[in-house]
Amino acid sequence: TACTTQTQTQIDRDPKQPGAMAGEKGLVLLDFWVSPFGQRVRIALAEKGLPYEYAEEDLMAGKSDRLLRANPVHKKIPVLLHDGRPVNESLIILQYLEDAFPDAPALLPSDPYARAQARFWADYVDKKVYDCGSRLWKLKGEPQAQARAEMLDILKTLDGALGDKPFFGGDKFGFVDAAFAPFTAWFHSYERYGEFSLPEVAPKIAAWAKRCGERESVAKSLYSPDKVYDFIGLLKKKYGIE
Amino acid sequence: RPHNLTINLYLTSSTATRAKMSAPAAVRVIGAFDSPFSHRAEVALRLKGVPYELILEELHNKSELLLTSNPVHKKVPVLLHGDRAVCESLIIVEYVDETFDGPRLLPSDPYDRAMARFWARFIDDKCSKPFWLAMWTDGEAQKGFMKEIKENFALLEAQLEGKRFFGGDTIGLVDIAACGFAHWLTVCEEVSGVTLVTAKEFPRLCRWAKEYASDEKVRACLPDRAQMLAHFTANKEMFMAMAKSMLPK
Numbered sequence: 026t027a028c029t030t031q032t033q034t035q036i037d038r039d040p041k042q043p044g045a046m047a048g049e050k051g052l053v054l055l056d057f058w059v060s061p062f063g064q065r066v067r068i069a070l071a072e073k074g075l076p077y078e079y080a081e082e083d084l085m086a087g088k089s090d091r092l093l094r095a096n097p098v099h100k101k102i103p104v105l106l107h108d109g110r111p112v113n114e115s116l117i118i119l120q121y122l123e124d125a126f127p128d129a130p131a132l133l134p135s136d137p138y139a140r141a142q143a144r145f146w147a148d149y150v151d152k153k154v155y156d157c158g159s160r161l162w163k164l165k166g167e168p169q170a171q172a173r174a175e176m177l178d179i180l181k182t183l184d185g186a187l188g189d190k191p192f193f194g195g196d197k198f199g200f201v202d203a204a205f206a207p208f209t210a211w212f213h214s215y216e217r218y219g220e221f222s223l224p225e226v227a228p229k230i231a232a233w234a235k236r237c238g239e240r241e242s243v244a245k246s247l248y249s250p251d252k253v254y255d256f257i258g259l260l261k262k263k264y265g266i267e
Numbered sequence: 268r269p270h271n272l273t274i275n276l277y278l279t280s281s282t283a284t285r286a287k288m289s290a291p292a293a294v295r296v297i298g299a300f301d302s303p304f305s306h307r308a309e310v311a312l313r314l315k316g317v318p319y320e321l322i323l324e325e326l327h328n329k330s331e332l333l334l335t336s337n338p339v340h341k342k343v344p345v346l347l348h349g350d351r352a353v354c355e356s357l358i359i360v361e362y363v364d365e366t367f368d369g370p371r372l373l374p375s376d377p378y379d380r381a382m383a384r385f386w387a388r389f390i391d392d393k394c395s396k397p398f399w400l401a402m403w404t405d406g407e408a409q410k411g412f413m414k415e416i417k418e419n420f421a422l423l424e425a426q427l428e429g430k431r432f433f434g435g436d437t438i439g440l441v442d443i444a445a446c447g448f449a450h451w452l453t454v455c456e457e458v459s460g461v462t463l464v465t466a467k468e469f470p471r472l473c474r475w476a477k478e479y480a481s482d483e484k485v486r487a488c489l490p491d492r493a494q495m496l497a498h499f500t501a502n503k504e505m506f507m508a509m510a511k512s513m514l515p516k
Contacts, residue, residue, distance in 0.1 A: 098389065098422060112381045114388060124377035137365040141353045148355060149339065182339060 050126075052077035053106040055092055057084045059256050061155065061207030062115040063103040064246045068203045069119050071242035073129035085263070116147055119203060132200040146186055146193060147204040153179045154208050161218040162257050163266055173219040177226050184227035191236060198240060202233075206243050209234040213250030214257050292349030294319040297333050299326050299343045301490045301498060303447035307356040308344035308363075309488035310443055315369035357387055360443055373440050386426060386433065387444035394419050395447070396513075402459045403503075403510035413463070420448075420469055427471035431478060442479055449476040450489050458499040 052070070054077050056063035070077050082092050082102050095104040095111040105112045105121065112121045123133050133140050157179060160172035183205070187193055193201035212223050212234060224231040237243045261267075294312065296319050298305030312319050324333055324343055336345045336352040346353040346362065353362045364372040373380050394416065401412035423445065426433060433441035448464070456462055466473040479485055499506070 098393075107378070110378060112378070113385060117381050117384045117388070120384065121377055121381040124380055137362055138348075138351050138353070140365065141351075141358050141362040144358045144361065145353075145355055148358065 050075055050077065051108040053080055054078070055080050055082050055095055055102050055104040055106070057082055057102050059248055059253060060102060061211065062101075064207035065115045065203050066103045066105060066118050066122075067246035068206060068242045069122055069132060071245065072132060072198065072203065073122060073126060075122070075126060075129060085259070116151060116204060119147075119200065132194070132198075132203055134194070134199065143194070143200040146183075146201045149186075150183070150201070150205045150208070154205070158208075158211055158215050161215055162261065163264070169218075173221070176215060176219055177221060180223065180227040180230055184229045187229045187233055189229070192233065198237070198242075202237060206234075206237045207247060209237055209243075210247045210250050210253045214254045217254065293347070295322055295347040296320070297322045297324060297330075297336060297343055297345040297347065299324050301451070301495050302343055303451055304342075304356040305344040306446050306450075306488055306490070307443050308346055308359045310438075310446065310485055311360045311363040311372060312346075312367075313484040313488055314372065314438060315363055315367040317363070317367050317369075357391065357440070357444060360440055364440075370437055371439070372434075372443070374434070383434070383440045386423070386441045389419070389422070390441070390444045394423075398447070398452075398463070399506075400510050400513060401463060402455045402461055403506045404514065408514055409461075413461075416463065417468075420464065420472060423448075424469050424472050427475055432475065438479065438482060438485070442475075445475075446479065446485075448472065449479040450492070451495070452476070454492065454495050454499055457496060458503055 052075060054063070054066055054070070056067070056079060058081060067079075080091075082089055084102070088100055092102065092104065093100055095106060096102075096113045099113060101113070103113075103115055103118060105118045107121075107125065112118050119132065122129070123131060133143055153175075157172055157175045161169065161176060164172060190196075192198050193205070212231075215221075216223055223234075238247075294317055296305070296308045296312070298308065298321060300323060309319070309321065322330075322332065324330055326343070329341060333343065333345065334341055336347060337343075337354045340354060342354070344354075344356055344359060346359045348362075348366070353359050360372055373383055397412045397416040397419065401409060401416045404412060423433075426441075432438050433445065452464060456464075464472060464476075480489060
């Protein structure tokens with residue numbers, strides 16, 4: 026398969042006993058190699074230095090019993106199992122890691138207003154980026170042109186929110202950075218389908234993307250933009266899109 | 268209601284609890300009369316005993332204050348705390364919980380917090396739209412949305428097992444998130460003629476709705492039911508047209 030795990034902690038998965046090799050913190054991540062939502066969690070775990078077992082769900086083949094048991098409501102990855110108890114939804118998982126491992130490096134600031142702002146922008150990324158990006162490669166003609174206009178607006182808004190800070194978190198890589206960094210591997214595809222140049226549209230975001238890519242947590246969790254582009258091609262075939 | 272309260276600010280002072288703000292700052296909520304999202308922001312402040320000024324927006328004619336406080340989404344509610352603007356109702360509730368003393372709105376246990384956030388998001392992401400569409404569409408489409416929202420209500424019903432509130436003994440994040448189903452739901456049912464929730468099918472949800480809506484602090488910031496009924500009746504055609512436009516082509 027096209028999947029190789031690139032996690033910091035390479036532990037062989039024992040399919041008969043999920044969680045048996047979960048490492049000293051009892052963490053198992055159910056994930057899909059190219060999922061930006063799963064990658065957020067991988068990045069957060071790496072930034073926090075938390076060991077875990079990576080368990081690939083082959084979503085192209087369907088959903089396993091293990092996944093359906095762990096996330097019966099949404100049936101989606103990522104799912105973080107902590108001592109067998111599932112936590113679902115990537116941003117909820119990230120906040121769970123903050124709460125459950127208070128001694129590990131924090132991604133959220135301690136000030137309540139700064140936390141609210143971080144949650145706001147992570148929520149903005151969640152609401153806007155993947156959905157709009159999907160419409161870019163799924164649609165044609167006028168609806169695609171609309172998606173393109175929206176994507177440019179989204180990127181410009183995020184560009185403004187980042188401003189002159191090195192990271193959304195300020196001097197430190199933080200919550201919003203972890204939430205948005207996986208999409209840096211999708212920028213190339215958005216540029217190709219949307220016919221625009223990111224450095225022209227959102228130069229600060231382009232520079233930020235490079236900066237993120239230089240971090241070990243991000244570099245080890247993401248796949249190359251070409252691989253993502255190929256994956257989109259696979260999805261289009263699957264959905265019968267020309 | 269509507270009311271416009273200008274109140275001198277005081278900190279909830281208690282020698283046993285540490286004050287989370289170093290200096291009192293004016294608290295205002297930019298809201299809208301019958302918005303459940305707006306209610307969420309108000310109820311969080313009331314549960315914490317934080318006085319605030321309510322600024323009511325006419326959503327077809329948004330104020331300069333709203334547009335500058337929430338330039339990204341241009342929506343209510345916005346919490347203004349001194350010179351800070353906090354947007355998105357669930358984010359506001361967490362901000363209020365972290366900033367002000369008073370009863371906890373989120374549990375203290377990390378796993379319970381994750382579960383609370385999960386169900387709050389579930390309500391917004393999975394319940395709002397099918398609920399609205401089940402009310403205001405008809406025919407086959409409406410049947411589909413009814414099925415969907417009832418399935419999701421069944422999950423919420425299960426969450427209430429053995430509990431007075433979603434939050435346990437006291438009102439919490441999930442109760443606040445579910446407020447629409449406590450007060451707005453029966454108004455929608457009355458105006459649309461669609462019965463969604465019966466005590467037979469959803470006994471816990473019905474009991475919860477009464478508990479929530481009758482709480483003293485909640486009641487103080489729920490829109491007047493008669494006024495809502497009149498407002499929704501007047502807008503029924505518009506809601507139906509809006510719902511129709513939301514259907515997949």
